[in-house]
Amino acid sequence: MAGVKLLGFWASPYANRVQIALNLKSISYEYIEQNLRSKSQLLLESNPVHKKVPVLIHGDNPVSESLVILEYIDEVWTQGPSILPSDPHDRAVARFWAAYITDKWYPLISEYRLAEGAEAKAAVKEKILEGVVLLEEAFVTCSQGKGYFGGENIGYIDLVLGSLLGWLRARGETQGITFLDKTKGPELSAWADRFSSHSAVTGVLPTSEKVIEFIKSFTRPN
Amino acid sequence: MAGVKLLGFWASPYANRVQIALNLKSISYEYIEQNLRSKSQLLLESNPVHKKVPVLIHGDNPVSESLVILEYIDEVWTQGPSILPSDPHDRAVARFWAAYITDKWYPLISEYRLAEGAEAKAAVKEKILEGVVLLEEAFVTCSQGKGYFGGENIGYIDLVLGSLLGWLRARGETQGITFLDKTKGPELSAWADRFSSHSAVTGVLPTSEKVIEFIKSFTRPN
The missing domain is CATH 1.20.1050.10 (Glutathione S-transferase Yfyf (Class Pi); Chain A, domain 2)
Known part of the structure; x- marks a missing residue:
C-alpha cells in the first residue's frame, strides 16, 4: 500500500474534515503541519494552483480541495464506514x-x-x-x-x-x-x-x- | 425505467451541460423549458432551496445543481461513454x-x-x-x-x-x-x-x- 501524507493546518476546517475522514476509515497517515505564512516547497509543488491545505499525497499522487479529497478517500479505501451513501x-x-x-x-x-x-x-x-x-x-x-x-x-x-x-x-x-x-x-x-x-x-x-x-x-x- | 424530465433554460450553461450529458449517454428525456421570470410550480417544488435550473427529475426524484446532476447521470446510466474517468x-x-x-x-x-x-x-x-x-x-x-x-x-x-x-x-x-x-x-x-x-x-x-x-x-x- 502506497504511503499517505496529509498537508494540513490545525485550524483549517478543510484540513480537519480530511483528518476526520482518515480517522473514520482507520487509514494510517503522516500528518505534516504547514506554516501558512511560509509555505513549504512540498505544499507549493503539490498544489501549485491554489497553494492551500489540505493536500492528500497518496504515493506520488497529490489530491487537493477538501471535497475532492473526501470523494477520493471513499473511492480508494472501501473498508470502514462509507463517506457517501451507496444509492x-x-x-x-x-x-x-x-x-x-x-x-x-x-x-x-x-x-x-x-x-x-x-x-x-x-x-x-x-x-x-x-x-x-x-x-x-x-x-x-x-x-x-x-x-x-x-x-x-x-x-x-x-x-x-x-x-x-x-x-x-x-x-x-x-x-x-x-x-x-x-x-x-x-x-x-x-x-x-x-x-x-x-x-x-x-x-x-x-x-x-x-x-x-x-x-x-x-x-x-x- | 422511470421517466426523465429536465427543467432547463436554453441560455443556461448549467442546464446545457446536463442536456449534453444526456445526449452523450443517449438517454431519452422530456425537456421542459422554464420561464425564469415567472417560475413554474414544478421548478419551485423540485428545487425549493435555490429555485434554479437545471433540475433533473428521475421518476419522483428531483436532482439539482449541475455538477451533482452530472455525477448522478454517470452513476445511474452506466451505458455509453463515462463522464468521469474510472481511476x-x-x-x-x-x-x-x-x-x-x-x-x-x-x-x-x-x-x-x-x-x-x-x-x-x-x-x-x-x-x-x-x-x-x-x-x-x-x-x-x-x-x-x-x-x-x-x-x-x-x-x-x-x-x-x-x-x-x-x-x-x-x-x-x-x-x-x-x-x-x-x-x-x-x-x-x-x-x-x-x-x-x-x-x-x-x-x-x-x-x-x-x-x-x-x-x-x-x-x-x-
Missing part, C-alpha cells in the same frame, strides 16, 4: 447539501460579521436562521432517526458541516450569537454536540477557545 | 479542474466586465490568461493526445468548460477580447471548436450571437 439519489442529496453549506450558508457567517449596522446584521441573521431550518430538515430526512446525516455513521454532510463547528462557535461567541440556533434546529444542535464528541473528531476539531485565540493572533483580515 | 486519481483530477473552472476561473469573466479603468481590466485579464495557461496544461495532461479532456470522448471537464463557451464568446465579443486566447492556449482553442461541433453539443450550446441578443434583452443586471 445514487442519496449520494446526490449529500452532494447537494455539501454544496449548499459550502457555497451558500457558511459564507453568510462572514457576511454577518462584516455587515454594518443593526439592520444589515438582522437581515443576514434572518438568512442564516432560514438556513438552519433547511439544514434541520435535511438532517431529519438524511439521518432517518439515527445520529448523523450519514445515518449510524459520520458521512459526507457530517464532515462538511461538522468540520466548521469550531469556527461557527468561535465566530458566534465573539459576536454574541448562536448560529446553530437551538430553537430553529433542535436536532441539528444535538447533532453538533454528538459530532464534536465522536472519537474520530476529538483531538482534531479545535475548540472555540483555540480558534478565538488564533483569530486574535493574526492581524491580516481574511 | 480514482483521474476522477479527483477531473473534479479538481471542474471546481477550478467553476469557483476561480469563470468568475473572472464577470470580474473583467465589471472592472473599472484600463489598469484594473488589465490586471483581471492577466489572471484570466494565467488560467488559460493552466487549463491548456490540464488539457494536454488529461486528453493524452486525444481530442477531449475526457480522452476520446467528452467527459466531466469538457462538459463543465464546454457549456460555458457560448457565454465566453459572447462576453468576449462585446468586450473585444478573446478569453480563450489562442497563443496562450492553442490546444484549448482547437478543443473549443471541436467541442462546439460535436453532435451531442450542436443544437444545445447557444451561439454567441444568440447569447448577445439575450444579454441585450434583459435589463436587470445579473
Whole structure:
C-alpha cells in the first residue's frame, strides 16, 4: 500500500474534515503541519494552483480541495464506514447539501460579521436562521432517526458541516450569537454536540477557545 | 425505467451541460423549458432551496445543481461513454479542474466586465490568461493526445468548460477580447471548436450571437 501524507493546518476546517475522514476509515497517515505564512516547497509543488491545505499525497499522487479529497478517500479505501451513501439519489442529496453549506450558508457567517449596522446584521441573521431550518430538515430526512446525516455513521454532510463547528462557535461567541440556533434546529444542535464528541473528531476539531485565540493572533483580515 | 424530465433554460450553461450529458449517454428525456421570470410550480417544488435550473427529475426524484446532476447521470446510466474517468486519481483530477473552472476561473469573466479603468481590466485579464495557461496544461495532461479532456470522448471537464463557451464568446465579443486566447492556449482553442461541433453539443450550446441578443434583452443586471 502506497504511503499517505496529509498537508494540513490545525485550524483549517478543510484540513480537519480530511483528518476526520482518515480517522473514520482507520487509514494510517503522516500528518505534516504547514506554516501558512511560509509555505513549504512540498505544499507549493503539490498544489501549485491554489497553494492551500489540505493536500492528500497518496504515493506520488497529490489530491487537493477538501471535497475532492473526501470523494477520493471513499473511492480508494472501501473498508470502514462509507463517506457517501451507496444509492445514487442519496449520494446526490449529500452532494447537494455539501454544496449548499459550502457555497451558500457558511459564507453568510462572514457576511454577518462584516455587515454594518443593526439592520444589515438582522437581515443576514434572518438568512442564516432560514438556513438552519433547511439544514434541520435535511438532517431529519438524511439521518432517518439515527445520529448523523450519514445515518449510524459520520458521512459526507457530517464532515462538511461538522468540520466548521469550531469556527461557527468561535465566530458566534465573539459576536454574541448562536448560529446553530437551538430553537430553529433542535436536532441539528444535538447533532453538533454528538459530532464534536465522536472519537474520530476529538483531538482534531479545535475548540472555540483555540480558534478565538488564533483569530486574535493574526492581524491580516481574511 | 422511470421517466426523465429536465427543467432547463436554453441560455443556461448549467442546464446545457446536463442536456449534453444526456445526449452523450443517449438517454431519452422530456425537456421542459422554464420561464425564469415567472417560475413554474414544478421548478419551485423540485428545487425549493435555490429555485434554479437545471433540475433533473428521475421518476419522483428531483436532482439539482449541475455538477451533482452530472455525477448522478454517470452513476445511474452506466451505458455509453463515462463522464468521469474510472481511476480514482483521474476522477479527483477531473473534479479538481471542474471546481477550478467553476469557483476561480469563470468568475473572472464577470470580474473583467465589471472592472473599472484600463489598469484594473488589465490586471483581471492577466489572471484570466494565467488560467488559460493552466487549463491548456490540464488539457494536454488529461486528453493524452486525444481530442477531449475526457480522452476520446467528452467527459466531466469538457462538459463543465464546454457549456460555458457560448457565454465566453459572447462576453468576449462585446468586450473585444478573446478569453480563450489562442497563443496562450492553442490546444484549448482547437478543443473549443471541436467541442462546439460535436453532435451531442450542436443544437444545445447557444451561439454567441444568440447569447448577445439575450444579454441585450434583459435589463436587470445579473
